[in-house]
Amino acid sequence: MFWKKDPPAQGGSARTKRDSGDEALDSLGLVLRVLGEHAFDTDRLEARDVRELFEDWSSRVLIGGRGEEKGRDWGGLRRFVTEHRREESEYVRRAVGDLREAVQSFARCVTRGMTADQDDDSGLRVQCARLSQAAETNDIELLREQAARMVDLTSRALERREARHEQHVQILSEQLRKLQSELSTARESAARDPLTKLYNRAALDAQLERLVDLGQLLGKPPCVMMVDIDHFKALNDTHGHVMGDNALREVANCLQRSFLRKEDFVARYGGEEFSILVLDCDEAGAERLTQRVLEAIRQISIPAGASPIRPTVSVGLAWLQRGDTPATWIDRADAALYRAKHSGRNRAEISPREVVAPLGEERRGSLRPQGTSQGSARRVSQRPEGSP
Missing domain, CATH: 1.10.287 (Helix Hairpins)
Structure with a gap:
C-alpha cells in the first residue's frame, strides 16, 4: 500500500549509533582536557602533574580508533576522577x-x-x-x-x-x-598559567595597564614582544597534544631563562603565543633582544622518536607610543609578528619607534620613526627559507 513505508536500512542505523558514540567520546575527551586545564595544586600533586594525568586519560579514552574499546579502562577512569575530586575537595575544605x-x-x-x-x-x-x-x-x-x-x-x-x-x-x-x-x-x-608557570593573560593585561599609565614617566619607552611558535598546529597534529604541551613548556622555560631581570615580564598570551614586556629598551636593545629570543629557541631539542622536535618562533616587537591603550600597543606588536610570519617565519620584525621632541622644541617633525622611514620596519636575524 502507498501508506506503508519501507523499514530503515540496517546500515544507516548502525552508522548513526557509531557517529553518536564517536561524538560522545570526543565530548568526554574534551571534558577531561578542560578539567586538567583548570587544575590547581593539591597536597599530593602540582597542577602541572594533574593536567598531564587528565591529558593522558583523555588520550586513552580516544585510543584504538573509532568504535573500538581496546585500550580504554572505564573503571580506571571512574576511580581516577573520583579520587582526584576527593583530593580537591579535602584540599579546599582544609584551606x-x-x-x-x-x-x-x-x-x-x-x-x-x-x-x-x-x-x-x-x-x-x-x-x-x-x-x-x-x-x-x-x-x-x-x-x-x-x-x-x-x-x-x-x-x-x-x-x-x-x-x-x-x-x-x-x-x-x-x-x-x-x-x-x-x-x-x-x-x-x-596569576600563573597552569601549564607553563609563566604569568597568565589576566596578569599580563594588568601589567600592560600599569605600563601604559607610567610609560610617559620612564626614561626610555617600554616595548612588548609577541612570540609565536611556528607551525604549532602541525606539531600537535603530527605528535599529539602531550608533545605539543611539552613544546609549550620548553619554549616558556627558554623565554624565562632569557629574561632574568626583575622588571622583565614574561607571560603566556594564549595558545602558542607569548608576550614579553621589557623596560628602557632602545633600538640597539630591541635588536639584541629579538636576536636573543630567536637564537635561544633554536637551541631547543625535544626528544620525539627517531627525529627530535626543533621548534622555531616568529617575533614582533613594538614600543609604547603616546596615546596608546594596551590594545593598540599589542596590535602593533601583533602586526609586526604577522609580517614575520608572512615573510617566512623563524625571524623577527620590529615596528618603527615614535620619537618625541623634548618639551620646548618645535613640534614640527617631532613625531617620526627613528632610524627608518615612516611605516617601514626592520627585519632581524633572518634565516634561509630551508632552515628548520
Missing part, C-alpha cells in the same frame, strides 16, 4: 577551614578581651562606689584605705589589660602572617 580558624581565633581574642575588660571595669565601679561612700563619712582612715585600694585595683587592671592586649596582638599577628603567606601563594598561583 577554608584554616581561614575559618583564623577568623574564629580573632573573634575569640576580641570576645575574651572584652569580657575580661568588663570584669575589671565592674570591679573598678564597685570600688569607686565604696570610695564615694567613704568620702561621705568623713572617716579619714577609711577614705585613705579605700583610695589605696582603688589605686591598687586600677594599677592591676591596667597591667592585666596590657598583658592581654600583647597576647592577643601576638596571636593575631601569627594568624595574619599565616594568612598573608597563604593569600600570597594563592594570588601568585592565580
Whole structure:
C-alpha cells in the first residue's frame, strides 16, 4: 500500500549509533582536557602533574580508533576522577577551614578581651562606689584605705589589660602572617598559567595597564614582544597534544631563562603565543633582544622518536607610543609578528619607534620613526627559507 513505508536500512542505523558514540567520546575527551586545564595544586600533586594525568586519560579514552574499546579502562577512569575530586575537595575544605580558624581565633581574642575588660571595669565601679561612700563619712582612715585600694585595683587592671592586649596582638599577628603567606601563594598561583608557570593573560593585561599609565614617566619607552611558535598546529597534529604541551613548556622555560631581570615580564598570551614586556629598551636593545629570543629557541631539542622536535618562533616587537591603550600597543606588536610570519617565519620584525621632541622644541617633525622611514620596519636575524 502507498501508506506503508519501507523499514530503515540496517546500515544507516548502525552508522548513526557509531557517529553518536564517536561524538560522545570526543565530548568526554574534551571534558577531561578542560578539567586538567583548570587544575590547581593539591597536597599530593602540582597542577602541572594533574593536567598531564587528565591529558593522558583523555588520550586513552580516544585510543584504538573509532568504535573500538581496546585500550580504554572505564573503571580506571571512574576511580581516577573520583579520587582526584576527593583530593580537591579535602584540599579546599582544609584551606577554608584554616581561614575559618583564623577568623574564629580573632573573634575569640576580641570576645575574651572584652569580657575580661568588663570584669575589671565592674570591679573598678564597685570600688569607686565604696570610695564615694567613704568620702561621705568623713572617716579619714577609711577614705585613705579605700583610695589605696582603688589605686591598687586600677594599677592591676591596667597591667592585666596590657598583658592581654600583647597576647592577643601576638596571636593575631601569627594568624595574619599565616594568612598573608597563604593569600600570597594563592594570588601568585592565580596569576600563573597552569601549564607553563609563566604569568597568565589576566596578569599580563594588568601589567600592560600599569605600563601604559607610567610609560610617559620612564626614561626610555617600554616595548612588548609577541612570540609565536611556528607551525604549532602541525606539531600537535603530527605528535599529539602531550608533545605539543611539552613544546609549550620548553619554549616558556627558554623565554624565562632569557629574561632574568626583575622588571622583565614574561607571560603566556594564549595558545602558542607569548608576550614579553621589557623596560628602557632602545633600538640597539630591541635588536639584541629579538636576536636573543630567536637564537635561544633554536637551541631547543625535544626528544620525539627517531627525529627530535626543533621548534622555531616568529617575533614582533613594538614600543609604547603616546596615546596608546594596551590594545593598540599589542596590535602593533601583533602586526609586526604577522609580517614575520608572512615573510617566512623563524625571524623577527620590529615596528618603527615614535620619537618625541623634548618639551620646548618645535613640534614640527617631532613625531617620526627613528632610524627608518615612516611605516617601514626592520627585519632581524633572518634565516634561509630551508632552515628548520
